[in-house]
Amino acid sequence: MSITTHPPAYASPVDHVAYGEYGPGRLHLSAGWNRPTYPFQDRITADGSSGYRAEPGRYHLYVSWACPYAHRAAIVRRLLGLEEVISLSYVDDERDGRGWAFRERRGSDPVNGFTLLEQAYDATEKGYPGHISVPVLWDREHGRIVSNHFPDITIDLVTQFEQWADPSIDLYPQPWRPEINKLNAMIYHDVNTGVTRFTHAYGEEREKGHSRVVSALQWLDERLGGRRYLVGDTLSEADVRLWVTLARYDxxxxRDGLITDWDLSGFEHLWGYARDLYRRPAFRETTEGLPAAWDAPHGRDR
Structure with a gap:
């Protein structure tokens, strides 16, 4: 498939006076912090039975350095060695009421020449009124979004692109899938979104949220006391899902001891585990801003 590269085009600078803050009218901002609906949930299949066949050069990922859910997709793509199969570009870290945009700091949109990610949503559903999220999996052939449903995107990368992926990496091994699914659900509810729901809650709900997050982290820390990875004896999808929150914890x-009086290093096994994963290029090269302490010996190979 031929790939068209568009000349650089950029959105104007972030302007909260002119465009407001991102959220109102787009994102559910209730005290309960209910996650928005991700309406584009088509799937890629190796045989094309879904209408979206796995093939090199056809798909593009729009991601953000700032978003942990997009970060997961970037890590998985790199772990699997799919850089030449699925292209990727970054939106700017900051957004105003227009949502994610392309600016010089992170580069332009090489696929469509969009200046705002909203244009990808509008091309898929004219007048789309909902949340403009990343990651976005874009189909060059049909000129539309395949999926913005982040849990499905990484699973499809792992299971449907095996023909081109590194055969030594299996992040979703068949025998372990029930346990991975169970862990993924807990990590998502109690850790990934738990930390954010806690900061948006008040009163009794805030206390419950705090207890839920701390209990989950302590349970995971204890679990990792006797194993190198969360499931089985190798890296899995569950590890990627947890790591993106650990990398942003401190x-x-x-910040300022909002959740615990100690930082990540206070969790003996989570701290070593997080640094162990950081030694892998897929985690290191898709992450910015971690301090030098993350390069200290982790001792997990024991």
Missing amino acids: SHYN
């Missing part, structure tokens, strides 16, 4: 979620 700098974002737990």
Whole structure:
């Protein structure tokens, strides 16, 4: 498939005076912090039975350095060695009421020449009124979004692109899928979104949220005391899903001791585990801003 590269085009600078903050009218901002609906949920299949056949050069990922859910997709793509199969570009880290945009800091949109990610949504559903999220999996052939449903995107990368992926990496091994699914659900509810729901809650709900997050982290820390990875004896989807929150724990979620009086290093096994994963290029090369302490010996190979 021929790939068209568009000349650089950029959105104007972030302007909260002119465009407001991102959220109102797009994102559910209730005290309960209910996640928005991700309406584009088509799937890629190796045989094309879904209408979207796995093939090199056809798909593009729009991601953000700032978003942990998009970060997962970037990590999985790199782990699987799919850089030449699925292209990827980054939106700017900051957004105003227009949502994610393409600016010089992170580069232009090489696929469509869009200046705002909203244009990809509008091309898929004219007048789309909902949340403009990343990651976005784009189909060059049909000129539309395949999926913005982040849990499905990484599973499809792992299971439907095996023909081109590194055969030594299986992030979703068949025998372990029930346990991975169970862990993924817990990690998503109690950790990935748990840290954010806690910061948006008040009163009793805030107390419950705090207890839920701390209990989950302590349970995961204990689990990792006797194993190198969360499931089985190799890296899995569950590890990727947890790591993106751990990588942001000190700098974002737990700033000023918001969740715990100690930083990530206070969780003996989670801290070593997080640094162990960081040694892998797929984690290191898709992450910015971690301090030098993350390069300290992790001791997990014991």
